[in-house]
Amino acid sequence: MTENIFVPGLTDLQRGELGTIEIPEGFTLHGLLDYESLVSAESFDFDTLLERxxxxxxxxxxxxxxxxxxxxxxxxxxxxxxxAARGLPSPSLESVIRSEHKLWSRILQREVVPECVPAFDAFDPFDPEALDKIDIPFPFWVKPIKAHSSQLxxxxxxxxxxxxxxxxIREEIGRIASPFDQALTHVDIPVEARAAGARTCLAEQIVTGTQAAPEGSIFQGEFGVHGVFDMRKDESGHSFDHLDYPARTVPPEVQQQMIDxxxxxxxxxxxxxxxxxSEFMWDAETGKLWLIEVNTRISQSHSDLFAKVDGASNHAVxxxxxxxxxxxxxxxxxEFAVAAQCMVPRYDDGIVTRVPSESEIAALQARFPGTVVRIDVQPGSRLSDLPNQDAYRYKLATLYLGASGHDELEQRYRDCLEALPFEFEEAA
Known part of the structure; x- marks a missing residue:
């Protein structure tokens, strides 16, 4: 009997990644809602999306x-x-929100793995005296308890x-905070995690080191990890540049510590x-391990890399x-020994006047078989108006590359940057 599998926000790229999976009796993929409603919309209404x-x-x-x-x-x-409404296997809603809510998550982390938790304080960004209530010395990070990627x-x-x-933050936090407040009505939030509701922010100690990310699953109490990734930042140290698989910058014993x-x-x-x-930072000089966050899902950023190296997308799990x-x-x-997701970044605002043509992309893919190019902007786009961008750079395109070794992978990335021309005019 063919299984009917529903994937919210299913894209053509993900449909191709799912084509690497085999289920003996077969399966049929069905999108649920759409990418625009679930990812790139200017605003969300959780209750309306749930009803739809x-x-x-x-x-x-x-x-x-x-x-x-x-x-x-x-x-x-x-x-x-x-x-849950259909009796299908899934984590409980409360266990998911405990990690989605970054203040609640930090409180729980401090209870069970305190040695890995940076110093943090919650604050209300609308409180004019918020800074006086933060007991962390400068410099530190500020971020909402719920946001897309590194946004805000x-x-x-x-x-x-x-x-x-x-x-x-005050200008833009409502895009995610308002629907997250709707979601929070479905669970009981402990008093110490309530603060300013979904508009709560965190001040967190800055930690440095080498970043890596295990990915895995828990099935009927059985814990397992199917891969560990390097998360490499750009020269500024603020934004991700590469996701490399398999990880090589962190020793195996430290990877195991992350997993534990x-x-x-x-x-x-x-x-x-x-x-x-999950995401960690490891300080090689001191041996200190810091837990950055735990996400309750596979990462779609990892899917093509698993397919390139292991022969199947992480959707299989x-x-x-x-x-x-x-x-x-x-x-x-x-097909490949190593793979990477790489960003094509720009650090200044501007209006896009040209993106790589289909023929330029096709030529690049013929030169480097297996390369996937996803253009994230279009002519006329003002970069500062794009949704889901982090605070320090704009993402023009995403590349998925495979190679026989890490040196070859690095060279392919540099060659791709040269072969994919973007043009801009200054934003007024």
């Missing part, structure tokens, strides 16, 4: 056998609600920069029957768990 998704699923004439999430909020919180995350070094950052800390934390939250990816099966994932059965 329920109607789509209820109107489906066949069986709904699995629902998987690989996008951030609101998708990450919609899926456990939709799955700022390093501040003095009171003036704190004021500038919180002014920007992740397991202790997730078991403490009650998380089960779901996937995760997500689908198995969502179908109530022990996850299976091939190892090193892919």
């Amino acid at each position: 998704a329920d109607k789509e699923l209820d109107s489906f004439e066949g069986s709904v056998d699995a629902i998987i999430a690989h996008w951030d909020f609101p998708t990450s919180v919609l899926v456990p609600v939709l799955a 995350g700022f390093e501040v070094s003095n009171a003036e920069e704190f004021a500038s950052a919180t002014a920007r 800390v992740t397991e202790r934390y997730l078991r403490h939250t009650g998380y089960d029957n779901g996937c995760f990816n 997500a689908i198995d768990v969502a179908l109530g099966r022990r996850p299976r994932m091939p190892q090193r059965k892919g």
Whole structure:
């Protein structure tokens, strides 16, 4: 019997990645809602999205056998609600929100893995005396308890920069905070995590080192990891430049320490029957390990890299768990020894006047087989108006590259940057 698997915000790229997966009885993919509604919309209404998704699923004439999430909020919180209503395997909503809510997550981390938790304070960005209530010396990070990627995350070094950052946060925090407040009504939030509701922000100690990310799953209490990634930052140290697979910058024993800390934390939250990816910073000089965050889903950024190196997308694990099966994932059965997701960045605002043509992209793919190029802007786009951008750079395109070794991978990235021309005019 063919399984019907629903993927919120399904894109053509993800549909291709899912084509690397084999299920003995076969499966049919179905999109649920759309990318624009769940990822790139200017605003979200959680209750409306939940109602729309329920109607789509209820109107489906066949069986709904699995629902998987690989996008951030609101998708990450919609899926456990939709799955629970249909008796499908899924983490509980509360265990998901415990990690989605970054203040609640930090409180729980401090309870079970305190040695890995940076100093943090919660504050209300609308409070004119907020800075006086933060007991962390400059410099430190400020960020909302819920945001897309590194959006609205700022390093501040003095009171003036704190004021500038919180002014920007006040202007834009409602895009995610308002629907997240709607989602929070579905669970009981402990008093110490309530603060200013979804408009709460965190001030956090700055930590440095080498960043890496394990990804895995918990199935009926059985914890497993199917890959570890290097997360490399650009020269400024603020924004991700590369995701490399498999990880090589962190020793195996430190990778195992990351995995062990992740397991202790997730078991403490009650998380089960779901996937995760966690992010850590390791200081090689001191041996100190810092937990940055834990996300309750596979990472869609990792999917093509798993397919290139292991021969199947990480959706294989997500689908198995969502179908109530022990996850299976091939190892090193892919076409390439190493793979990377790389950004094509720009650090100044501007209006896009030209993007690489289809023929230029095709020539690059013929030169480097297996390369995927996703253009994230179009002519006429003003970079500062793009959704889901971090605070320090704009993303023009995303590249997915494979190679026989890391040196070759680095060279391919440099060659791709030269072969993909973008042009801009100055923004007024």
